[in-house]
Amino acid sequence: MVLIPVIGKLVSKRVVLASASPRRQEILTNVGLRFEVVPSWFKETLEKSSFATPYEYAIETAKQKALEVANRMHLKHLRTPDIVIGADTVVTVEKQILEKPVDKQDAYEMLSRLSGKEHSVFTGVAIVHCSSKDDCLETEVTDFYEETKVKFAELSEELLWEYIHSGEPMDKAGGYGIQALGGMLVEYVHGDFLNVVGFPLNHFCKKLAELYYPPPKHTIHHTKNDSIPSVETFENLSDGESDSSDPMHHKNANKLDRSGTPLSGAVQTLVNSCSTETSCMVTVENQSGVMEYSAKFPSKIVELMDGFRASKALFVASKLKVFDLLKDKCILKAVVVADKVEASVHGTERLLDACASLGLLDKTHQGYSNTDLANKYLVSDGEYSLHGYIIHSNDRLWHLFTHLEAAVKEGTMQTHQAFGKETEDLFQRNRASEEISIIGPAVTERDKLLSNTELFFNLGKDSCYHSVEAKQRFMTAMHSIAKLTARDVATAFDLSQFRSACDLGGCTGVLAHELVQNYPNLNITVFDLPEVIANVSCFQPSGKHITPVTFTAGDFFKDNLPEADLYILSLILHHWNDEKIHILLSKISAICKPGSALLVAEMVLDEEKTYPPTAVLQSLSMTEGKQRSGSEYKQLLEKYGFTNVQIKITGNILDAILGFRKTSAH
Numbered sequence: 221m222v223l224i225p226v227i228g229k230l231v232s233k234r235v236v237l238a239s240a241s242p243r244r245q246e247i248l249t250n251v252g253l254r255f256e257v258v259p260s261w262f263k264e265t266l267e268k269s270s271f272a273t274p275y276e277y278a279i280e281t282a283k284q285k286a287l288e289v290a291n292r293m294h295l296k297h298l299r300t301p302d303i304v305i306g307a308d309t310v311v312t313v314e315k316q317i318l319e320k321p322v323d324k325q326d327a328y329e330m331l332s333r334l335s336g337k338e339h340s341v342f343t344g345v346a347i348v349h350c351s352s353k354d355d356c357l358e359t360e361v362t363d364f365y366e367e368t369k370v371k372f373a374e375l376s377e378e379l380l381w382e383y384i385h386s387g388e389p390m391d392k393a394g395g396y397g398i399q400a401l402g403g404m405l406v407e408y409v410h411g412d413f414l415n416v417v418g419f420p421l422n423h424f425c426k427k428l429a430e431l432y433y434p435p436p437k438h439t440i441h442h443t444k445n446d447s448i449p450s451v452e453t454f455e456n457l458s459d460g461e462s463d464s465s466d467p468m469h470h471k472n473a474n475k476l477d478r479s480g481t482p483l484s485g486a487v488q489t490l491v492n493s494c495s496t497e498t499s500c501m502v503t504v505e506n507q508s509g510v511m512e513y514s515a516k517f518p519s520k521i522v523e524l525m526d527g528f529r530a531s532k533a534l535f536v537a538s539k540l541k542v543f544d545l546l547k548d549k550c551i552l553k554a555v556v557v558a559d560k561v562e563a564s565v566h567g568t569e570r571l572l573d574a575c576a577s578l579g580l581l582d583k584t585h586q587g588y589s590n591t592d593l594a595n596k597y598l599v600s601d602g603e604y605s606l607h608g609y610i611i612h613s614n615d616r617l618w619h620l621f622t623h624l625e626a627a628v629k630e631g632t633m634q635t636h637q638a639f640g641k642e643t644e645d646l647f648q649r650n651r652a653s654e655e656i657s658i659i660g661p662a663v664t665e666r667d668k669l670l671s672n673t674e675l676f677f678n679l680g681k682d683s684c685y686h687s688v689e690a691k692q693r694f695m696t697a698m699h700s701i702a703k704l705t706a707r708d709v710a711t712a713f714d715l716s717q718f719r720s721a722c723d724l725g726g727c728t729g730v731l732a733h734e735l736v737q738n739y740p741n742l743n744i745t746v747f748d749l750p751e752v753i754a755n756v757s758c759f760q761p762s763g764k765h766i767t768p769v770t771f772t773a774g775d776f777f778k779d780n781l782p783e784a785d786l787y788i789l790s791l792i793l794h795h796w797n798d799e800k801i802h803i804l805l806s807k808i809s810a811i812c813k814p815g816s817a818l819l820v821a822e823m824v825l826d827e828e829k830t831y832p833p834t835a836v837l838q839s840l841s842m843t844e845g846k847q848r849s850g851s852e853y854k855q856l857l858e859k860y861g862f863t864n865v866q867i868k869i870t871g872n873i874l875d876a877i878l879g880f881r882k883t884s885a886h
């Protein structure tokens with residue numbers, strides 16, 4: 221979901237695509253952009269020889285297309301659009317610019333020129349921001365171009381004419397459609413494929429990111445990401461001042477913020493599917509020149525309404541270990557799966573079909589098999605398995621969230637309603653003792669039983685978690701999330717200056733192991749409650765090159781903390797109330813020597829506190845703690861004597877915040 225936030229910046233805007241090209245419409249619709257289509261009347265008749273380069277010609281044509289639409293809409297007193305997008309694609313070969321063929325002969329000449337050669341495809345794009353002042357249209361144009369090199373195979377006369385007679389070349393720059401039959405003519409493509417098709421989506425998103433997010437602040441560092449388009453390009457961005465969706469407002473922006481983003485990994489993929497807008501408004505002009513709008517399906521709302529069904533299908537398939545059955549390229553028919561999971565054939569078939577529709581399974585006439593996504597994240601013993609977290613979501617969070625209405629009305633967690641009277645009693649007892657604990661550093665019995673594992677999952681205070689089996693289930697859930705996030709947290713900053721680190725509430729030690737991998741000279745201690753430490757052995761990585769991590773049992777509210785140059789709080793702060801945070805951060809601040817540091821890993825909210833959805837939705841559990849924005853984390857760390865606070869939006873579930881201890885105590 222890395223792209224969605226950038227596209228999402230346009231959600232509240234009236235966006236118009238000034239193009240009749242169905243390909244451009246499709247490319248933009250596919251990524252969830254909501255827009256109207258108003259084809260441009262601008263004639264592509266600019267004098268090519270007056271442009272020094274083909275891309276300048278393409279950019280200018282794109283600009284004129286967009287401006288023509290902006291002006292026309294304004295003049296006709298239609299509500300002025302916020303943004304008009306224009307594009308123009310040309311092909312160049314041997315210094316000649318080729319546009320769409322005018323007839324078959326023209327197509328023949330174009331394709332003959334391209335045969336056996338490499339050529340360039342340029343698409344110029346113009347993004348025109350419009351505003352209306354004193355009834356005058358004001359525009360601000362941002363433009364760019366993208367070049368892709370394409371090599372054609374040698375084309376025989378017979379093939380050429382057959383292709384031309386297919387009719388495909390006629391509305392396409394250079395006389396071919398790479399996305400269809402024309403793809404058979406192509407030997408290689410160097411660069412953005414979609415640019416050839418008519419719209420350079422990747423570059424467009426980068427441009428939006430530049431426009432809608434201010435330049436990086438000195439306090440926010442950017443994180444590498446090995447996927448393209450990368451987090452670096454869209455993700456490690458910070459929103460601006462008051463109106464984060466207006467590029468004009470970003471020019472002087474200097475507040476800390478996170479990008480919008482999602483998401484990498486399976487959890488983010490799931491969240492993404494809920495944050496996508498896929499409806500598209502098409503505008504057509506009727507005989508009397510009046511624009512008519514026809515709204516397509518409100519897919520986002522439908523997706524949200526169906527969200528619970530999709531979640532439950534995933535949960536049940538995971539619980540029945542369907543994805544384990546179908547791992548290792550195994551293909552099974554529904555009847556076989558039903559037999560193995562001891563369920564009805566009828567029900568299993570429906571469940572498998574649901575999973576196929578959600579992109580978790582592939583269905584062929586041979587049967588069902590895991591998609592790559594399922595193989596990576598849903599098989600229970602996979603390296604990055606989310607199975608533990610999914611089971612936890614089904615067994616615990618699902619029940620909590622069925623009481624959301626009451627939770628909202630009362631403003632409290634609904635653990636007692638969800639899990640029964642016994643829980644309620646325990647909850648009450650702990651509430652009382654918690655109040656006492658605020659006065660001093662003592663913690664409740666319940667707190668002692670909880671590690672950050674539980675806190676992250678908003679488990680609340682219910683007795684079911686006292687059993688060893690239940691604790692291991694939590695730890696498995698926590699472990700799976702840590703596996704997904706540890707790498708990005710560990711590499712968010714250069715930590716090579718530190719010799720010792722202590723991960724407070726570090727649970728099974730996933731982050732600790734990742735840190736040692738990256739910094740082999742780092743001695744790291746995981747400090748967590750005795751009940752947690754007692755269960756960590758089965759979660760440890762094996763192999764001869766694994767550097768050991770030290771596990772120390774203790775309570776970070778009560779006991780002395782191990783000495784270290786670097787303290788780590790991963791998924792701790794968001795859970796606790798201000799009093800508990802005061803106790804903890806005062807303690808860390810006091811033990812930190814000048815030059816040592818505190819690394820915090822949390823989901824960092826944007827300044828409006830509406831992004832990322834994972835964090836915002838988690839707040840609905842009504843725990844005592846809260847999610848914070850980048851500026852709030854900065855302030856919090858500074859309050860406890862940490863300076864030079866840096867924030868990295870990783871693009872993963874967890875972001876990273878690093879602060880250095882000042883020379884004198886605060």
Ligand SMILES: O=c1[nH]cc([C@@H]2O[C@H](COP(=O)(O)OP(=O)(O)OP(=O)(O)O)[C@@H](O)[C@H]2O)c(=O)[nH]1
Nearest residue numbers: 239240241243308309392393397398416417418
């Ligand atoms: O491989 C492919 N190459 C090009 C195309 C399509 O070609 C046209 C390019 O023409 P232009 O940029 O002038 O755009 P129009 O279609 O005329 O629409 P406007 O309203 O924007 O002027 C474009 O449609 C590409 O998609 C292709 O499909 N495959």
